Amino acid sequence: MIPDLSQMGEGNTQEWAPVNEAPHIMLEHVTKTYGSVIGLNDVSIAIKGGVTGILGQNGAGKSTLFKLIVGRLRPSSGGVHLFGTNPFKNPAPYSRIGYVSESEHLYDWMTGLDFVATLARLYGYTRDEAKEKAMHVLDFVGLSDVANKEIGKYSKGMRQRVKIAHALVNEPDLIILDEPLAGCDPLARTTIMNVVRELGAMGKTVLVSSHILSEIERITEQIIILHNGRLLALGNLHAIRELLDQHPHRILLRTDNPRKLGTAFLPHTDVYGVRFPQDHELVVETNNLSSVHQALPKICRESGVRVTGIENPDDNLESLLGYLVEGRA
Amino acid sequence: MIPNEEPPPPPVDSLGAQTPISTSVPQSFEHQIQAATDAQQAQMQAPPEQMPLGAPDAPPGAAVAQLQRIQASAAQAFRPLTNTVWSKLDRKATAVAEFTLRQYRTKNSTWVVLGIGVVFVAMVLMFYGEAMATGFESIDNDGDSEDWDGDGYPTGQERKYNTNPWDGDSHPDPNLIPPDPPEKWIDEDDIDWDGDYSNWNQGHDDDGDCTGEGWVDSDSFELPRNPDRNNDNIDCNVHYSMNSTTNTVYRINSDPNVDEDPDDEIFLKESLHRAFVLGFGKIGFGFLIGIFLPLFLATGLVRDEIENGTLHYIMGKPIARAEILAYRLLGYIAMVWPYSTVLILLTGLITGFLAPSESVFRFHDMSAWLGILLASWLVMLAYGTIFCTLGVMSQKFGLWIAIGLGVWEFAMAMLSLAAPNFPLTWLSISHWGIEIINCTSIFAYPDQSYMIHMAGEISWGSEIALSGFYSPPSVVSGSPFISLLISIFVLLTVTIGSLFVGQSSLKNKELN
Numbered sequence: 001m002i003p004d005l006s007q008m009g010e011g012n013t014q015e016w017a018p019v020n021e022a023p024h025i026m027l028e029h030v031t032k033t034y035g036s037v038i039g040l041n042d043v044s045i046a047i048k049g050g051v052t053g054i055l056g057q058n059g060a061g062k063s064t065l066f067k068l069i070v071g072r073l074r075p076s077s078g079g080v081h082l083f084g085t086n087p088f089k090n091p092a093p094y095s096r097i098g099y100v101s102e103s104e105h106l107y108d109w110m111t112g113l114d115f116v117a118t119l120a121r122l123y124g125y126t127r128d129e130a131k132e133k134a135m136h137v138l139d140f141v142g143l144s145d146v147a148n149k150e151i152g153k154y155s156k157g158m159r160q161r162v163k164i165a166h167a168l169v170n171e172p173d174l175i176i177l178d179e180p181l182a183g184c185d186p187l188a189r190t191t192i193m194n195v196v197r198e199l200g201a202m203g204k205t206v207l208v209s210s211h212i213l214s215e216i217e218r219i220t221e222q223i224i225i226l227h228n229g230r231l232l233a234l235g236n237l238h239a240i241r242e243l244l245d246q247h248p249h250r251i252l253l254r255t256d257n258p259r260k261l262g263t264a265f266l267p268h269t270d271v272y273g274v275r276f277p278q279d280h281e282l283v284v285e286t287n288n289l290s291s292v293h294q295a296l297p298k299i300c301r302e303s304g305v306r307v308t309g310i311e312n313p314d315d316n317l318e319s320l321l322g323y324l325v326e327g328r329a
Numbered sequence: 330m331i332p333n334e335e336p337p338p339p340p341v342d343s344l345g346a347q348t349p350i351s352t353s354v355p356q357s358f359e360h361q362i363q364a365a366t367d368a369q370q371a372q373m374q375a376p377p378e379q380m381p382l383g384a385p386d387a388p389p390g391a392a393v394a395q396l397q398r399i400q401a402s403a404a405q406a407f408r409p410l411t412n413t414v415w416s417k418l419d420r421k422a423t424a425v426a427e428f429t430l431r432q433y434r435t436k437n438s439t440w441v442v443l444g445i446g447v448v449f450v451a452m453v454l455m456f457y458g459e460a461m462a463t464g465f466e467s468i469d470n471d472g473d474s475e476d477w478d479g480d481g482y483p484t485g486q487e488r489k490y491n492t493n494p495w496d497g498d499s500h501p502d503p504n505l506i507p508p509d510p511p512e513k514w515i516d517e518d519d520i521d522w523d524g525d526y527s528n529w530n531q532g533h534d535d536d537g538d539c540t541g542e543g544w545v546d547s548d549s550f551e552l553p554r555n556p557d558r559n560n561d562n563i564d565c566n567v568h569y570s571m572n573s574t575t576n577t578v579y580r581i582n583s584d585p586n587v588d589e590d591p592d593d594e595i596f597l598k599e600s601l602h603r604a605f606v607l608g609f610g611k612i613g614f615g616f617l618i619g620i621f622l623p624l625f626l627a628t629g630l631v632r633d634e635i636e637n638g639t640l641h642y643i644m645g646k647p648i649a650r651a652e653i654l655a656y657r658l659l660g661y662i663a664m665v666w667p668y669s670t671v672l673i674l675l676t677g678l679i680t681g682f683l684a685p686s687e688s689v690f691r692f693h694d695m696s697a698w699l700g701i702l703l704a705s706w707l708v709m710l711a712y713g714t715i716f717c718t719l720g721v722m723s724q725k726f727g728l729w730i731a732i733g734l735g736v737w738e739f740a741m742a743m744l745s746l747a748a749p750n751f752p753l754t755w756l757s758i759s760h761w762g763i764e765i766i767n768c769t770s771i772f773a774y775p776d777q778s779y780m781i782h783m784a785g786e787i788s789w790g791s792e793i794a795l796s797g798f799y800s801p802p803s804v805v806s807g808s809p810f811i812s813l814l815i816s817i818f819v820l821l822t823v824t825i826g827s828l829f830v831g832q833s834s835l836k837n838k839e840l841n
Contacts, residue, residue: 034841067840067841070641070645072641072644072839072840072841073839073840073841074839089836091644091646091647091648091649091650092647093647094645094646094647094648095646095647097645099641099645101638101641103638103639103641105637105638105639106639107432107639107642109432109435110431118424118427118428119642119643119646121420121421121423121424122421122424122425122643122646122647122648123646123647124420124421124647125420126420166642167645
C-alpha cells in the first residue's frame, strides 16, 4: 500500500546513495538513548547531494540526528559516518561542513562580522582572509549592512541568518540547518528559504529540519520524516502527497449558511459526506482532495452562500504523520 | 564549464580538509552558482548527486582535472612559509585565545575579580607605607645613655673617660670635656650589614669600646681588655656559626661590646620590610591572588560555554577538542600573567622606594620579587588548569570540588608557613609556590638567618616578624637552586597532568 516508505527500503538506498563517492552522511542502524528515553531508534540513512528536508514534530529526533552527524553526540549503537570518518573522534571532516544548531544562543557582545570572522579563523585562515570571507557570506545572507552591529541588537531573523553565515564561511560541501526558520518573520523566512535554495543550486548537500510541512515543501521535495525517533518515511514529498490525497480528507469551511452550502457540495462525485461540527461551520469529506479544491470556488459561487474562511485541517504534519503511522500499522 | 582563468581548487590534504592558499583568490559563491547553473543546463538528466561542481572530486573533464592538479601542486610548491601547518595551528590558537580575552572583557565578573585584586594590593601597600613612615623610638639597648649619678655625664661617656658612673662627684672635667647629650649614647654601635657571610665573620666596633681607641683605661674596667674573646683570630668582630646544610645560623659569638647597641629603627624597619615582602609574596600573591583569580576566571572557561550552548560554534570547526581546552587556557594565561606581573612589579617598585635603603631605590629585593612573580605565574597556571578541568568534568559539582580544594590549599599554605618540612604539604599546589619564594628569597636575603638570631639575642621580638614568613628551602636543604627546579617541575607536571585529564574528559563528553 505504501511503497518505499518503510525504513531504509532497498529502492531508496539505490536512489539516494552516491554513484562515485562514499555518501557525505551515512548512518547505519543508529540508536541514541538518553537514559531510558530513546532519542533515535535504529535509523539508517545515506545522503549525498541535493537539499533534504528533515520533517518531524518536536522531540521526533531531528536535532539528535544532526548532533550525531556533527559529532556532538556519540551513538548508543550503530555507526555514524561523516565523509567516511567517525565525526565524534575526528574533527577533520568539520572543515567540509557547516552546521547551524537550533540553539538560540549567540555571542551577543560581538558584531556579526566579528563573530563570523573569528570563527572563520578556526579554519586556519589569516585575519584578513577571515574578514574577507566573513564579509562575503554576510553579504550572501543579506546582512552586510548590519555587519558591524552587535548581534545582541539583531532581530530574530538576523540572528538566524548570522548563524547560517558562520556555517558557510568555509565554503562547505555539506550544510546542516537545524530549524533555521524557527521564530522568523515572513520576510526573514523568505530570505532564508532563498539562501537554502541557492545553496542547493550550487550543488551543495543541504539538510534542513522543520516541524512545519509547508516550510519544507517550499524548499525541497526530498524529505525524511522522523517520528518518535524512528525513520518513518524517506522519499519524494509529491509521492507522499499523492498518497495523502487519495486518503479520506477534510475541508473546513466557515460560512453563514452551512446547510445550504453542504447541500451544494453533495452532488460532487468525490465528496462522500458533509458534517456540521459547529454553528457556521461545514466539513466536507472527500477521497480526492485536489479535485474538490478545484471545484470549490465554483460550488461556493453558484450556491450564493458567503464563505468567510477555508481550512485544510489535514494539511499539516500531524495528519500526515497520523496517516503514515496508521498506514504502517 | 569552469572558466580557465578561474583559480584552481584548493589542494586537498589526506583528511579531506581544504587548505586555503593565500596567493589564490578564494572561490566565490558567485563562481559556484555560475558553475552549478552551467552544470544543470548541461546535465539536465543527471541525478542530483552528480551535480556539485564545487566539490574537488568532480572535475568537468579529465584534461581540466589534470591541469588543475598541476596548478594545485605548483601552488603548493610556492606556498609561502606563513601558510604551513604550524602557522595554521598558530592561527587557531591565537583566534581562540584572542576570542577568550575579548570574552573576558565583556564580563563584569572579570572586572570585579581583577578590581578586588588591585584594591587588596593597594590596601596592603597603604599599611606598608604607613609602617615605613612611622618612626620607631630608639631603645638604648645597653643602658649607657642614662646618667645614674646626676652629674650630667651619661654612663657611656663616664666609662670612656674612666670616671665612676655611680658617683656624682666623679666625672670628666667639664671645661675640657663637655657632657654629651644622652642621644649620642643611643644606637652608638649599629649592626653592620655589609659583612662577609661566607667567612662567618660579621660586625665592626663603631664606638671604640672594644678596641679601646680613645678610651682612658683603668684597673676597674674590663682589664685586661680582650678584643678577641670569641677566639676567631679577628679582633672586635662577631663570629657566627652556621649549619651549611640548612643555611641556618645557630650561634652568634661576639667580641665584647661589638654591635651592642644597634639602630632599632633600621633593624625594625628592615625586619618589617622583609616580613612584608615574604609574607605578602607568599600569602597575597602566591596564594590568595594565585587561587582566587583562577577560581573565578578559569572554572567557567569551557563549562560556561557548554552551559550556554555556545561551545558548538568553536567545536564545529576543524579543531580538536583538546586544542580548544588548551587555547582557552592560553587566553586565560594571556590575561592573568600580565595582570600579576604588573601588580607584583608595581608592588616591588613602590616598596623599593619606600623601603629602608642606603640608595634611593632598594635593588637587592628584586630577586625576591622575581621569585614571587615566578611562583605566581606557575601557581595561577596550575590552579587555572585544575579548575578548568574540574569545570569540564563535572558541571554540577565542579565548583564545590573547587571550593573544597581551595580550603585544602589554604590549610596546606598555612601549614607550609608553620612547618615547612611537614611532608603532607607536598600534596598541595600552595606549598610548591611558597617553596619557590623560599628558594629565591635566600638569594635576596642571605643574612636572614643571622638577623633572626640577632633579633633573638637582643630580644626585640622582631624575630617573629623575621622568621614568621621565612624558611630556608626545605625540599633539598641547602640547595636553593635544586629546590627551585624541583618546585617548578612539580607545578608544571601538575599542570600538564590536569590538562590531559581535562582534555580527555572533554574529548569523551557529549554536548547535548
